[in-house]
Amino acid sequence: SSFSRRTYAARAAEHPHPLARELLALMARKRTNLSVAADVATKAELLALADAVGPHICVLKTHVDIISDFDADLVARLQALAERHGFLIFEDRKFADIGNTVKLQYGAGLYRIADWAHITNCHVIPGEGIIRGLAEVGAPKGRALLLLAEMSTAGMLATGAYTEKNVEMAVANPFVIGFIGSRRFTEERDLITMTPGVGLHAAGDALGQQYRSPDTIITENGSDIIIVGRAIYGPGKDPAAEALRYREAGWAAYERRLA
Ligand code: 6AU
Numbered sequence: 001s002s003f004s005r006r007t008y009a010a011r012a013a014e015h016p017h018p019l020a021r022e023l024l025a026l027m028a029r030k031r032t033n034l035s036v037a038a039d040v041a042t043k044a045e046l047l048a049l050a051d052a053v054g055p056h057i058c059v060l061k062t063h064v065d066i067i068s069d070f071d072a073d074l075v076a077r078l079q080a081l082a083e084r085h086g087f088l089i090f091e092d093r094k095f096a097d098i099g100n101t102v103k104l105q106y107g108a109g110l111y112r113i114a115d116w117a118h119i120t121n122c123h124v125i126p127g128e129g130i131i132r133g134l135a136e137v138g139a140p141k142g143r144a145l146l147l148l149a150e151m152s153t154a155g156m157l158a159t160g161a162y163t164e165k166n167v168e169m170a171v172a173n174p175f176v177i178g179f180i181g182s183r184r185f186t187e188e189r190d191l192i193t194m195t196p197g198v199g200l201h202a203a204g205d206a207l208g209q210q211y212r213s214p215d216t217i218i219t220e221n222g223s224d225i226i227i228v229g230r231a232i233y234g235p236g237k238d239p240a241a242e243a244l245r246y247r248e249a250g251w252a253a254y255e256r257r258l259a
Contacts, residue, residue, distance in 0.1 A: 003190050004222035004257060008033075015190055019088075019118055019144045020177040023192070026086055027058045027225075033218065033250045035059035035090065035194060036243060037229030043067060043074045049233055050078060053243040054085030059119070059194070061090045061227055064111050075116045090194075091117035094148065098126050099133025107137040114138050121146040121180055124166055128173070135175035145173075150181035152197025153208040167191075182212070184222035196227040200249065205230075214246065218253035226250045 003011060012024035027033055036053045038060060040046050046067060050060050060082065064070055082089055091113045095102040102122065107114045114120075114137045122130050124147055134145055149166035150158045158166075167185045170176040178192030179185055185193065199211030211231075217223045232242040 002187055002222075004184055007258065008224075008254075011190055017144060017174065017177050019142060020190070020192060023058060023088055023177075026088070030058060030086060031251055032056055032058050032247045033225050033254055034243065034247045035061050035225050035227045036232055036239075037061045037092070037196065037227050038233070039063055039066060039229055040233065041066060041068055043069050043071070043077075046074065047077055047081070049239055050081045051085075052240045053232065054081055054087060056240070056243040056247040057085075057087050059088050059090050059225065059227075061092050062117070063092055064113070070110065079116060088118040089116060090119040090121075090146075093117075093120050093122075095120070095122035095130060095134060096125055097130070099129035099136075101133075102130055103133040103137050106134055114141055114143055117143065119144050119146060119177070121148055123148050124169055128169055131169060131173045131175060135173065139175050143175075144177040145175050146178050146180055146192075146194060147176055148181075149179040149185060152182070152195075152210055154204070154210055155208065178224075182217065182221055182223065184224075192225065193223040194225040194227055195221075195223040196229075198226040198228050198246075199231040200246070201231065214249040214253040215256070218250060219256045222257070 008024045009028035012021050015021045034057050036057050038046055038049050147166045147170050149163045170191050171188045181193050182195055195217045197210050202211055204210045214226050228246050233239045
């Protein structure tokens, strides 16, 4: 039967990629399909947020180039929180350059992303070489990649034939475990979809972001993981309470899908 109708636990047992197995198994064990998008400006804010939402998430999504005081100590502490709470780290780097350049951007520089991020993502604008370059660095370390098959924003250009090319490249490259996008794209290789642009209240923001509900994304569209940012840590919010709310909404939507 289709992957959308199978449990995360059943999929964990059979997934070809070890990191995807680990992810699906921890989702089943922790009963969460929530990823928090931590777009915050300092080490202290990122660590406090990761600690507060840690019990409720399967994946912490970071943008480390936003952090004004980034250092190796931040990485060590994030890894300790990931261990303690049981979540994976996804650096949302959105690589988009030629294979040789992305290898350097992924493995070296200030951030050394491949040393600590379980998952990262890329645009396939340059063609398949970008995936091969990232895989040369990340595959030996047990990392994995998501392709940006779609985006959440108004007027985005990742549609039609471009989206289909993403799916073809993902199916053909074992380093790829899935997509950023709004729905399940294929029944091949159990590729996992993670969906940003999820919110229960706002319709969007002033810069093109668009929000849909966990029900639309998980139950109707067959996506696997909801990515929620400002709805959880925005002004006046209690991040732990909001993370619990989205975790419960995401899990209920998954259970409805299975039913
Ligand atoms: O919930 P928000 O709107 O506060 O944050 C959404 C997060 C941000 C974006 O960089 C990211 O999700 N994102 C992505 C990702 C995950 O790659 C793709 C996309 O199409 N839209 C989007 O918002 O950290």
